[in-house]
Amino acid sequence: MDAVVANIAPQILFAPLLGCLLIAFVGPRLPRSVSAVIGCTSVFAAFALTVGLAAHVWHLPVAAQRIDLQFGTWALVGQAHIGFGIWIDPLALTWMLVITGVGFLIHLYSVGYMGHDANYRTFFAHMNLFVFSMLLLVMSDGFLWLLVGWGGVGLASYLLIGFYYDRQSAVLAARKALIMNVIGDVGIMIAIFLMFAHVGDQSFAVVFARTGAFGTSALDWIGIWLLVGAVAKSAQLPLHTWLPDAMEGPTPVSALIHAATMVTAGVYLVARCHPIYDRAPAAAEAVAIVGAASALFAATIGCVQYDIKRVLAYSTMSQIGYMFLAVGIGAYTAGAFHFLTHAFFKALLFMAAGIVIHNLGGEQDIRKMGGLSKRMPFAFWTFLAGTLAIAGVPPFSGFFSKDSILDQAAALGHPWLFAVGVAAAALTAFYMFRLFFSTFAGEYRGSVEPHVERVPAMEIPVAILAVLATIGGFLVLPGHDTFSALLAGAFPDAILPLSLADFDWPLVLGTLMIVAAAIVTAYAMYVISPQLRADVSRRLGGLRLLLLDAYHVDAIYHLMFEVPAYALAQACGVFFERAVIAGVPQALAAATSALGGLSRGWETGYLRRYGLTIAIGASLLLYFVIFGLHDVGAR
């Protein structure tokens, strides 16, 4: 056991939990600012320790970078052994760095953003709980503790979406998210049951080493059930409907949980399970197809939405679709790389949007914005950096990661996935610039003059993320593929270089042209000519309404699931409730009064009656043994 890792790793995991408990139990007796300090400090401590740990692990030889720490046995019942363990490898480290690093920045941002909220302490306690659960998810050395973290982030997400619990819509959104996520939890549970059924274990080490013992069909089923979990957590088709509604939560929550970290847990799961997906082609293909479909699906919806956070939510779904596409075709490093850059630019976009929303007194409708570039130059510049990054404009980070994915889709022989990816990239560029121009260009269309308040606690993290979103892509440069080298330890047999030198440049340039065209279109429609925009809207007609309602998925699910469920409940209420729940006691009551004296008289409390009961019981038992068991007993 590596002593350095064994000492540091648990501290990383438990620092945020300690923070959460301190805020929850000690916080109420201290000034509210102390809670914020505890919240930020604990996450920062975890981040600093993670950096140290990462430096240590990445100095080890590649073959030694996968460290499985065993701390003891949690349960040993029959054949099933479940340990406590931490699994550190470059993949886990990548996620840990983002969870704690970006997590810390967002905690810092929250100090300003949530400054006026009455439930300030609760907020930080929940955020720390989230960071702890998320770390548990990525540091676990087996599927069971992964599932515990998986459920924990679901809980934290539920609590934080419903943070404004006096708002009906927030409570409903939280409930929706929880239900969708639990569907995914059940998927993972079934996958774990299958693992136990085949190899009798749930630890990564055993399951991955014995993938040969499963058979392709079983591996495919495990892959599919894991995908169900991944799809629910990562808001991919068809379990995506909770994510747009989750924007009811405070903006820092959207940035941390519903953009940078939790929703990418599905990507982590698939990448972590690459030994399974490598040998389960059907399941892997399903991952890629779900990803590509979600990328395109969400991008189309993003083109017509008016709520700034909802557009960003759909863009998150779309970008995670890219990551699914990447890990589905086996390009794990490309998927992880896009996760990294996406965490930077999407957190940036949410937090810059949060500044806008904060200054506009909670306004989120882009039709009531416009012309904010002069009024909020800081938000303008940082949001621009994020927009360029997500649209894939070089040299911003999104270009490198997204084009790595597209390039590998083409190189690995998936022309259809490539085509869908390019189409989604074009739509992304269009809707993001539509959002950008609507917010910052032209004239201010709101009724209330914005009250611009510059809060350093909010601007510093945004500025840092803007820098990262701009330069983050340089981890992959021609001839210097740093990122793949870093991840080599996690995918010893499945590494695909990302180096730009291997890029298929004609394809990349073609994609760039399409993206440029999309940006120009957005400029034409939202800056130059409102007339053009009106024409296009009219032409689209019904399609626009379809997109505006997100393909009516909510309504369809309502008809498919809620209506029958309510009908069943109604039916139960009428038949079951009246006939059984009410009927049986009535029948019993009738029987009781019919038996009258005997029944009521029996429980008299008189001693003789008790003695009689015992005597009758003993007699019956004896009768039973002597006449019933005589033959069997005598044998």
Added chain:
Amino acid sequence: MTQIAAPQIDFGVIAPLVALVATGLLILLVDLVSRRATRRMLYSIGIAGCIVSFVRVVMQFGHPATTFGGAFATDRFSWAFDAIILVALAASLLLSLVRDAEDGASPAAYSSLLVFCAVGGMIMAAATNLIVIFLGIEQLSLALYILAGTGLGRPASQEAALKYVLLGSLASGFLIYGSALLYGASGSVALTDIAHAAASPSMLFITGFTLFIVGVGFKLALAPFHVWTPDVYEGSPIAITAFMAVAVKAATFSVLARFVYVVFGHDVPALAPLWAIAILSMIVGNVGAIAQTNLKRLLAYSSIAQAGYVVLALAGVTGSGLSTMVFYLAAYAFMNLGAFAVIALVGDGSESVADIDSYRGMFWRRPWVAACMTVFMFSLAGIPATAGFIGKVLLLGQAIAAGPWGIAMAVVLVLGTLVSFYVYFKVVWAMFSPLEDGASAPAGNALVPWIAVAAGVAGVILMGVLPQLFYSFFAT
């Protein structure tokens, strides 16, 4: 000239018992010689003796031994039960420390009787022949009959004591008659000798065993021999009820388990009466609890059902059954002692606040009390992350592997658990329902019962989250 050979007595083996007996005598002596001996002092002596005895038990770990010519055996099995009994004794003494626990009975008599009661339980845990078993049971019972009546101010307590002693004598009659028949069938009182007769059981043997089961079933409150339970649990002082529910049950189960494992060693048809009364108990206990409005009565019915659950551990008579039984009884000890400690806490050591109605809205006034009680109720119902859940999982695993009777018991356990959700959640629901205007939460808030409550919560959660810690102690 006849020589009387005195048996060799190894005092190391009986040291935990000697410590407890000495404690009981010391309490009586101190009370006799010192006028200034306060209740607090006498009870503290009891708790100290409890700790000494516990340490002596721990010192025996790893060194199984027998003494009194093999009639008294200490082994992994007896240590586990000794630990449960001593924990129950300590908890019971702690709960008695609060005001007016003994309602005017002499504190010295009360606390020394409690200690002697535990001595009886520990004799039972180590007994390997019918006479020592009977001795242990009577030692335990006689002290308990008196203790049940120590609520001198309440007629219910007197009634409980009278009912308990009369019905208990009846049950002892069954037990001693059954033992006599077993002796007649096998020619010996030692369990190992009786095992020879069990290989080809005669009618005499089977009848004797069934009567033995009746006697034991009475102590365990297995239906239909449970009739005394609600009245006695409700009438006895709260600390005594807690002790009855935990220590008496654990001690009697140790007798039953040792008997079944030593005498039969494997599943036999003659055990059918035991399975039958377990099924009946799960039904009677859970259904009977539905209508209860008094927490002590509710817990009495609950203990009837739980006793039925524990019998599942014996299903199949396999090696893992003993560890399962010990695990469940330890879990049962924590959650029951905890629940009784909450009642004692809010009632300042009495049963004045035992109506479920008085817990209405508890959460809004006394969130910690409500939270702890919720933990105990969850555990009794068998919700995950509590000891009760793991215990039930183990019991189900044991029963399902044990043939038709086992499967029948497992099915009844699951159905009974469903019913019991209503019972336990009724309490939780009351605590979390809105506070009625003008209603005030019970004020009791003494430190001592808090210790018992906190220990209960810790035990329930720890066993629910880290079951291996407890399970491996007995299994390895």
